[in-house]
Amino acid sequence: MNERVRRLRERSLQTEPTISSERARLVTEFYSGPGARGVSAVMQRAMAFKYIMENKEICINDDELIVGERGPSPKATPTYPEVTCHTISDLETLNSRPKTSFRVTEETKKIYSESVIPFWRGRSMRDRIFSEMTQEWKDAYDAGVFTEFMEQRAPGHTVNGGTIYHKGMLSLKEDISRAIAGLDYYNDPEAFSKKEQLCAMSICADAIITFARRHSDLARRMSANEKNPQRQAELLRIAKICRRVPADAPRDFYEALQAYWFIHLGVITEYNTWDAFNPGRLDQHLWPFYKKGLEENSLTREGAKDLLQAFWVKFNNQPSPPKVGVTAEESGTYTDFALINVGGLKRDGSDGVNELSFLILDVIEEMRILQPSSMVQISARTPDSFLIRALRIVRTGFGQPSIFNSDAIVKELVRQGKIVQDAREGGASGCVEAGAFGREAYILTGYFNLPKIFEITLHNGFDPRTGKKIGLQTGTPESFDTFDKLFAAYKRQIQYFVDIKIRGSNVIERLYMDNLPAPFLSILIDDCIARGKDYHAGGARYNTNYIQGVGTGTITDSLSSINYNVFERNRLSLKSLASILDRNYDNEEILRNIFLNKTPKYGNDDDFADSLMQRVFEAYFDAVDGRPSPRGGKYRINMLPTTAHIYFGKVLGATPDGRKAEEPISEGVSPVQGADRHGPTAVIKSVGKMDHIRTGGTLLNQKFTPQLLNDEDDLVKLAHLVRSYFRLDGHHIQFNVVSADLLKEAQVHPERHRDLIVRVAGYSDYFVDCGTELQDEIIRRTEHQAL
Amino acid sequence: MKRDIFSSMKDTILDTSAVIFDVKRYAIHDGPGIRTAVFFKGCPLRCRWCHNPEGTETFPDLLLNSTICASCYTCLKLCPNNALGSDKSGALTPFRELCNGCGLCVEACPYDALQLAGRQVSLKALLSELERDRIFYDQSGGGVTLTGGEPLLQHEFVIALMKELRNRSIHSVLDTSGYAPKEIFRRAAAESDLILYDLKLVDEHRHKEVTGVSNKLIIDNLKWAANSGLDLVIRIPLIPGINDSDVEIRDKAKFLAALGNIRSVNILPYHRGGLEKARRLGESSSFDEFEAPSEEMLNMALKIFRDHGFEVKTGG
Secondary structure, three states: OOHHHHHHHHHHHHOOOEEOOHHHHHHHHHHHOHHHOOOOHHHHHHHHHHHHHHHOOOOOOOOOOOOOOOOOOOOEEOOOOOOOOOOHHHHHHHHHOOOOOOEOOHHHHHHHHHHHHHHHOOOOHHHHHHHHOOHHHHHHHHHOOEOOHHHOOOOOOOOOOOHHHHOOHHHHHHHHHHHHHOOOOOOOOOHHHHHHHHHHHHHHHHHHHHHHHHHHHHHHHHHHHOOOHHHHHHHHHHHHHHHHOOOOOOOOHHHHHHHHHHHHHHHHHHOOOOOOOOOOEHHHHHHHHHHHHHHOOOOOHHHHHHHHHHHHHHHHOOOOOOOOHHHHHHOOOOOOOOEEEEEOEOOOOOEOOOHHHHHHHHHHHHHOOOOOEEEEEEOOOOOHHHHHHHHHHHOOOOOOOEEEEHHHHHHHHHHOOOOHHHHHOOEEEOOOEEEOOOOEEEEEEEEEEHHHHHHHHHOOOEEOOOOEEOOOOOOOHHHOOOHHHHHHHHHHHHHHHHHHHHHHHHHHHHHHHHHOOOHHHHHHOOOHHHHOOOHHHOOOOEEEEEEEEEOHHHHHHHHHHHHHHHHHOOOOOHHHHHHHHHOOOOOOHHHHHHHHHOOOOOOOOOHHHHHHHHHHHHHHHHHHOOOEOOOOOEEEEEEOOOOHHHHHHHOOOOOOOOOOOOOOOOOOOOOOOOOOOOHHHHHHHHHOOOOHHHOOOEOOEEEEOHHHHOOHHHHHHHHHHHHHHHHOOOOEEEEEEOOHHHHHHHHHOHHHOOOOEEEOOOOEEEHHHOOHHHHHHHHHHHHHHOO | OOOOHHHHHHHHHHOOEEEEEEEEEEEOOOOOOOEEEEEEOOOOOOOOOOOOHHHOOOOOEEEEOOOOOOOOOHHHHHOOOOOEEEOOOOOEEEOHHHOOOOOHHHHHOOOOOEEEEOEEEEHHHHHHHHHHHHHHHHHHOOEEEEEEOOHHHHHHHHHHHHHHHHHOOOEEEEEEOOOOOHHHHHHHHHHOOEEEEEOOOOOHHHHHHHHOOOOHHHHHHHHHHHHOOOOEEEEEEEOOOOOOOHHHHHHHHHHHHHHOOOOEEEEEEOOOHHHHHHHHHOOHHHOOOOOOOOHHHHHHHHHHHHHOOOEEEEOO
């Protein structure tokens, strides 16, 4: 890393996140002004976007090579009152909360109380959503049965394709004009609304060009006063580049990165889209520019690396727009999930790994910053050297890159109806969600608390926390004389709550479609221009809605415990179990430990437990998959939690797997923490029994201590572990390298960490099974090896 | 009351059943690739540094992890032989001379604080357990490692197992002390795909002193194996104060070099992992505590073997 990048990186790390009132003020000015009157919703959006891009403060900071910020300065984070209007007390919470806080000035609060709140209260999308939801929906939402993504952030979850690298905005505007010219007002009853949509897109294209050119002008002005001749030359180059892109297509590596960055800022300024925006298959898109630059001697490997690192810093400067309440709990992080994909397949099915893929891995390793997130796509065709290179970064314990199975992603997307070439150009975004990049609107609608629904089933439709009846009355515990009858009741409850969730989502989708379209984003995603339709309204070639199932491990182990202890061993009746759970295992430590230690668990390659995981999966899949959405898409499932497993645990009483009330539930498709006791191959076998191909993504976390990855041999074996999981169609695996602190925790609480394997010397063992002397020694070694 | 499982099993060994004390998956330090290691119970040696002390005896051993035990006494009420009691402080105390290894207490212990080292397993059941990780073996060039204890104590089963593995194209590694009658050793060697051959000391007198047995059989079997061109890896535990002197290591390297045909040596540095298990067995006094070898000592050992032309690495 050179000195410039070091400074840029350090500055980004040191800058404190703040709330900027700028965007809220501009959007309020526009909507309350005369320009917003008498025009369609989509035109309002386009004009508001233009107003922001023309009037927002811009900056070019010291040392920067890639320019442009979403706020007036780095980490100054805008708000989106048309989507969700923060109250003064929300702002105060953001300022004072211990985690993921944002500094809020008195000035910001003043602007909020004087103009933003008075205008948007009752008009924001969040307010409208809550006023349109049914009582059943609100009850389930309040109980923590599911969350709703769109109550605070706009539908998004989209990834850039390759268009912007060979087409400038001016050329896209020509496409838009041609589409307008081709409208058939005689035979297409939607012709006029298509014209509105297309005109709005055109305005947005102009707006982003203006925004870039403002940076060009600023760079030129700054260069006039710049004393350092080197920086002066850089500023002049920046001025030239921002004059050219994104109006015209980029011609070289530098222009390509800057073009993407302006587009990125456009998307995340138009809305607070979930998962920001995402350059997707960066190594594929940039490869032609990189190759050409090296061939023509206009670019060096080092130069490309510097630019990529400067580009990386820009992502880190954009914290996730702050959420409040439950939504803050479900994903309490600054990261905004821009997940850069490296490796994978090309459109023709051949291996996509190139020299630049390796260079990007170098960048990831050196930068070690929160944003952007990164992942590698591994297919059967990917060279081992690439996988091992990625694992070498994983070993450093920074949680990136995560590892994805390209072949599984392709199968998942094809099953959903995509053509195979589009699927190969796709990947994963956000946490682990599969999508056809540049061509798909795949909207995550909310997390779904599978163990909570089981708790409601055990209580005959009542939520024991509130005593409120929120589910169906499917029977009291005494009425279930077989496990199958109990499971049938659970299945009905799943179906019932999925229905409620989908009814709500369909309404919300329609609200966005009609009131908050996204004309700028629509320019970028195939085939919104050709169809004359908005991204929110089915303009994309493919449309998918996901409901994310959470708690696979907890629900499986709970069912296993009941099937085993109640129905097979007759240890106790279902009724007494329910009452023990209500008392949170009070005075029942022995029984609780029998549930924890002497009951079949998911994650041990034990078919007794694993077959129950499969049954839950089928019940959930049947309830969701294939149901239509207003945009003309389909509902699908994926299995991931972000951090919702913590929130979902808080609203859940004790569970039959031995978990106590309010503790987190299991995350992703990983086993319950500490429940897997036969090593990683058994975990992989268990998780491999899930039919990943019928999901749009699953998340598996595995913990490793650094000593397990000491030498090259260990890395090779880890690579084989990954390849084996992928042969079982596993979608994703992430390795968390365990810290010395966690090991110390495990010394104090061995019962919570029985899954932790450590390398001793020439062999590995469960950490809790090593004596104190040896544990101390391993902790010392771990501290020593930590970077 | 101690029940010798081998005497009671004499008839059933031919019915291919064995006593093992662990099956460990994702074993990545005991032969090539990702492996499953089967730990056979019983060992004729009594190395003072043994890191699997629960594998030495031929009767089932009861292990008690006192840090996990909650003194709930669930086990105490179940034991048909009164082999469990509690001391003055209330801590659970096994009376191992009364224990017949029935395992009722282990099965019932809610906290998993009690474990039994030693379970009888049929060849058929073991094979199906081993086949569970087949995809990992195939992917990584791994397989099954037979270790212990000393697997050759249960040679009929071990040979049958390796035959069955070969029929299924699963690679098998025999990890042995080499302490077995030559006929048995040769038959077993022929069925294995690779032998991990432990060599503690070359000097017979010292060997007897620290392991309790002469190394004559071990050396003879090793010479035969080297001469027959079998695939061999020599594993040398490096125990400070026992076999870590410069002279001792050089002698060993010379001895191995003279055998010819041996290319690969693994150095296994001593670690204290066995002590905790000895404690759980109530056998702390039978094992010595050593220092872990220093980095310098380890590097010196590696260098000596390297200088003698061996491929050498730490760990398996």
